Amino acid sequence: MRLHLGYIPLLDAAPLIAAAEFGFAAEEGLELDLSAEPSWATLRDRLALGYLDGAHMLAPLALASALGLSGPPADLVVPLGLNLNGNAVTLSADLWQAMAPGEDGPATVARAFAGLAETRRRAGRPIVLGTVHPFSCHTYQLRHFLALGGLDLAAVRLVAVPPQHSVEALSRGIVDGFCAGAPWNGVAVAAGIGRIAALGCEIVPDAPEKVLALSARLGEGALPLVRAVARAGLWCAEPGNRAELAHRLAARAFLGQDAGLVARCLDGEIILDAAGRRRRVAGYIHLGRPALEPAADQLRWLIDEMAEAGQIPTAGIAATLEAAGRIYRPDLLRAAGLDA
Structure with a gap:
C-alpha cells in the first residue's frame, strides 16, 4: 500500500521520517511518500481535502479540523501520539x-x-x-x-x-x-x-504536542501504518539510536540543519544564548513512551485550553469533549498490537 503523509520540518516529525527511512513502514508492506508542507494551515487543508492520507499534526489543530473549527471540515481519527513537549x-x-x-x-x-x-x-x-x-x-x-x-x-x-x-x-x-x-x-x-x-x-509539563492524524477513510487499513509509526517512535526514543536519527533528520531533505544541533535537542542539551550558556533538561522532548497513547486526560486538557483561549464556548465543553472523544482512537493503537 502506498500512502502520502504530510509533515512540517520539526524534530517531532521523527517517528514519521524514521518509519519511512529505517524500514518500519516497509516491514508492514507500506510505501510512504513524505511531503514537507509549507505551513500548518496548508497541511490541514490538504489532509481535509484528501490530498494527504495522514499527517504529523498539531494535537489541537487535529481536533479543530475534525470538529469544523478550523479550515474545511475533515473526517479524521487520531490513533497515535508522536511526542510530548519540545x-x-x-x-x-x-x-x-x-x-x-x-x-x-x-x-x-x-x-x-x-x-x-x-x-x-x-x-x-x-x-x-x-x-x-x-x-x-x-x-x-x-x-x-x-x-x-x-x-x-x-x-x-x-x-x-x-x-x-x-x-x-x-x-x-x-x-x-x-x-x-x-x-x-x-x-x-x-x-x-x-x-x-x-x-x-x-x-506546561508534558503538553501533548504532535499526533498522527489520519483520514477516517483508511479504516482498518490504517493499522499497519499505526504499527509502523508507533514502532518507529519507540526506536527514536532509544538513546543508542540518537546519533543515527540526528544524522538522518539533519539531511537537507528533512530539517536541513546541523546534525550536532539536532542531536543536542534530542538529548535535551539546550544552548540558551550566543555566549554558550546551556542547560540539560531531561524532559525537553519525549518521543515514544509516554507519548504514544492519545489519552483521555490529554484530550480534556486540550479542550479546556481551547475554551480558555476563547476558541470554543465554555458552555459547550461537555458536548465538544464528547465529539472529540470520537476522534481520539487509542483503540486503534491497541488493535495494531501496541499500547502505551
Whole structure:
C-alpha cells in the first residue's frame, strides 16, 4: 500500500521520517511518500481535502479540523501520539537585553517580560510574538507564560508564523520573539539573533504536542501504518539510536540543519544564548513512551485550553469533549498490537 503523509520540518516529525527511512513502514508492506508542507494551515487543508492520507499534526489543530473549527471540515481519527513537549519561547537578543531578568526561571523571566510588554503597549508599540497556529500548544503555552507575569494575550500582538520561518521572521524584525518546536529555537540561538527565554516543558509539563492524524477513510487499513509509526517512535526514543536519527533528520531533505544541533535537542542539551550558556533538561522532548497513547486526560486538557483561549464556548465543553472523544482512537493503537 502506498500512502502520502504530510509533515512540517520539526524534530517531532521523527517517528514519521524514521518509519519511512529505517524500514518500519516497509516491514508492514507500506510505501510512504513524505511531503514537507509549507505551513500548518496548508497541511490541514490538504489532509481535509484528501490530498494527504495522514499527517504529523498539531494535537489541537487535529481536533479543530475534525470538529469544523478550523479550515474545511475533515473526517479524521487520531490513533497515535508522536511526542510530548519540545517547544520553547525564544526572544530577540535585543529584547532579552532590555528585559534584563537576571535569572532563567520561567516566573522571573515572565515578570521581566511583562514589565517591558506593558511599557511597549503604553507607547503604542506592542511586542509581537509568533506562534505556529492559533490551534496549537504553542499558543496555549504563550498564554500561560504571559500569565506568570500577570499578563494576558491582549498585552502582545500574536501572529502566525510557520515554525521553519520563525528564525527568518525574528532576524527581519517581523516578530520580537516566537514559540516554536525544536530545532528552530536552537537555530535562532546559533545564528546569534535569539535567546531561549523559557522552555515549554517548564511552562506546561508534558503538553501533548504532535499526533498522527489520519483520514477516517483508511479504516482498518490504517493499522499497519499505526504499527509502523508507533514502532518507529519507540526506536527514536532509544538513546543508542540518537546519533543515527540526528544524522538522518539533519539531511537537507528533512530539517536541513546541523546534525550536532539536532542531536543536542534530542538529548535535551539546550544552548540558551550566543555566549554558550546551556542547560540539560531531561524532559525537553519525549518521543515514544509516554507519548504514544492519545489519552483521555490529554484530550480534556486540550479542550479546556481551547475554551480558555476563547476558541470554543465554555458552555459547550461537555458536548465538544464528547465529539472529540470520537476522534481520539487509542483503540486503534491497541488493535495494531501496541499500547502505551
